[in-house]
Amino acid sequence: DYGLSEADPEVRAIIDKEKERQFRSLELIASENFTSRAVMEAVGSCLTNKYSEGLPGKRYYGGNEYIDELETLCQKRALAAFHLDETNWGVNVQPLSGSPANFEVYTAILKPHDRIMGLDLPHGGHLSHGFMTPKRRVSGTSIYFESMPYRLDESTGLVDYDMLEKTAILFRPKLIIAGASAYPRDFDYPRMRKIADSVGAFLMMDMAHISGLVAASVVADPFEYCDIVTTTTHKSLRGPRGGMIFFRKDPVLGVDLESAINNAVFPGLQGGPHNHTIGGLAVCLKHAQSLEFKAYQNKVVSNCRALASRLLELGYKLVSGGSDNHLVLVDLRPMGIDGARAEKILDMASITLNKNSVPGDKSALVPGGIRIGSPAMTTRGFTEKEFKLIADFIHEGVQLTIDAKRSVSGSKLQDFLNFVASPDFPLRDKVSD
Numbered sequence: 001d002y003g004l005s006e007a008d009p010e011v012r013a014i015i016d017k018e019k020e021r022q023f024r025s026l027e028l029i030a031s032e033n034f035t036s037r038a039v040m041e042a043v044g045s046c047l048t049n050k051y052s053e054g055l056p057g058k059r060y061y062g063g064n065e066y067i068d069e070l071e072t073l074c075q076k077r078a079l080a081a082f083h084l085d086e087t088n089w090g091v092n093v094q095p096l097s098g099s100p101a102n103f104e105v106y107t108a109i110l111k112p113h114d115r116i117m118g119l120d121l122p123h124g125g126h127l128s129h130g131f132m133t134p135k136r137r138v139s140g141t142s143i144y145f146e147s148m149p150y151r152l153d154e155s156t157g158l159v160d161y162d163m164l165e166k167t168a169i170l171f172r173p174k175l176i177i178a179g180a181s182a183y184p185r186d187f188d189y190p191r192m193r194k195i196a197d198s199v200g201a202f203l204m205m206d207m208a209h210i211s212g213l214v215a216a217s218v219v220a221d222p223f224e225y226c227d228i229v230t231t232t233t234h235k236s237l238r239g240p241r242g243g244m245i246f247f248r249k250d251p252v253l254g255v256d257l258e259s260a261i262n263n264a265v266f267p268g269l270q271g272g273p274h275n276h277t278i279g280g281l282a283v284c285l286k287h288a289q290s291l292e293f294k295a296y297q298n299k300v301v302s303n304c305r306a307l308a309s310r311l312l313e314l315g316y317k318l319v320s321g322g323s324d325n326h327l328v329l330v331d332l333r334p335m336g337i338d339g340a341r342a343e344k345i346l347d348m349a350s351i352t353l354n355k356n357s358v359p360g361d362k363s364a365l366v367p368g369g370i371r372i373g374s375p376a377m378t379t380r381g382f383t384e385k386e387f388k389l390i391a392d393f394i395h396e397g398v399q400l401t402i403d404a405k406r407s408v409s410g411s412k413l414q415d416f417l418n419f420v421a422s423p424d425f426p427l428r429d430k431v432s433d
């Protein structure tokens with residue numbers, strides 16, 4: 001039995017290159033993070049060998065006494081991490097990721113072609129919330145369910161709740177989805193609850209991006225108002241790649257969410273759970289209850305604010321004018337460039353972020369904005385000072401994009417990137433294979 005270097009040097013070399021890239025770059029993709037060595041140890045363990053279809057105590061395979069112990073521990077930690085009481089809330093920790101978790105909820109509580117309303121993708125929503133174009137139903141959600149997205153008020157960059165309410169009264173959705181991939185503000189859960197109640201709809205929050213912030217209570221708590229809360233586990237939460245679905249234990253609109261959701265996960269859409277991921281998730285959820293984690297999430301938010309305020313000082317237009325969470329959305333159109341070009345140029349300078357649609361955009365392929373997130377570099381120990389510098393470097397990159405003749409080498413940006421890549425850079429051990 002060989003280690004990876006001996007068994008497969010080719011894959012080893014690719015992993016080494018990716019590790020080097022992760023060290024070298026300023027990782028600003030809002031949905032990414034560096035998980036801990038402890039989480040990665042669990043994910044790389046023998047737990048991957050085991051089949052355990054079913055739930056703890058009710059499995060379709062033998063030999064599951066330790067897997068049962070693990071999944072039960074993970075469920076308990078998930079509820080504790082989000083301050084939930086076991087009598088009112090349950091959780092399924094088996095979803096393979098965020099999109100499957102969402103689809104599992106839809107198939108649990110809806111019939112094919114029932115109506116849903118989620119935030120439109122070009123306005124910050126996620127594909128799995130029902131995105132479609134005038135020509136094509138793009139995601140499974142919009143193929144199997146009838147989707148009428150709600151949008152932002154383009155003048156404020158905030159969700160247009162009045163329009164959501166008016167549309168919901170006409171469209172009569174069975175499910176309203178809160179949550180986003182590129183929305184720098186909190187959702188107004190009390191308002192959404194009222195709208196959902198007025199039309200007899202379920203209210204679900206997909207807190208994938210902000211679940212770490214929710215666990216640390218640095219943003220509003222969706223559990224107070226929602227019937228179902230889904231999440232990925234690998235973004236601000238800093239866990240392994242995976243998903244979770246939280247549900248109220250009491251029936252909602254006559255539906256027993258616990259059995260409907262558990263059955264939708266297995267046997268509805270999945271087979272054997274990824275026990276190695278559940279192991280890593282349990283480790284992450286223990287950490288999520290610590291004071292250190294709360295301090296980290298506070299820094300994620302204050303770093304993001306520092307970044308936003310420096311960008312504003314530099315004259316940038318931010319969607320909604322700032323940020324209350326871990327990301328900012330910069331509208332580059334007033335600078336005369338697009339997000340796609342800025343992403344490319346910044347990537348060449350090892351600044352990793354993504355192009356993003358901003359309200360009013362005509363094209364999704366060449367969108368007018370970039371999305372910048374603070375979780376990953378906060379994990380690597382960056383403070384507000386470095387986040388202000390990041391804004392300066394992005395500015396330098398944007399200027400380079402505008403004036404493509406200027407060379408990157410010899411710039412302040414290059415000096416700083418050399419430092420980030422050097423062994424002196426703090427918290428290098430946070431990224432390990």
Ligand code: PLP
Nearest residue numbers: 031097098099126180181208232
């Ligand atoms: N939900 C939201 C709000 C997301 O931003 C994402 C991914 O970025 C997902 C769901 C999907 O997660 P996954 O890529 O794990 O399927």
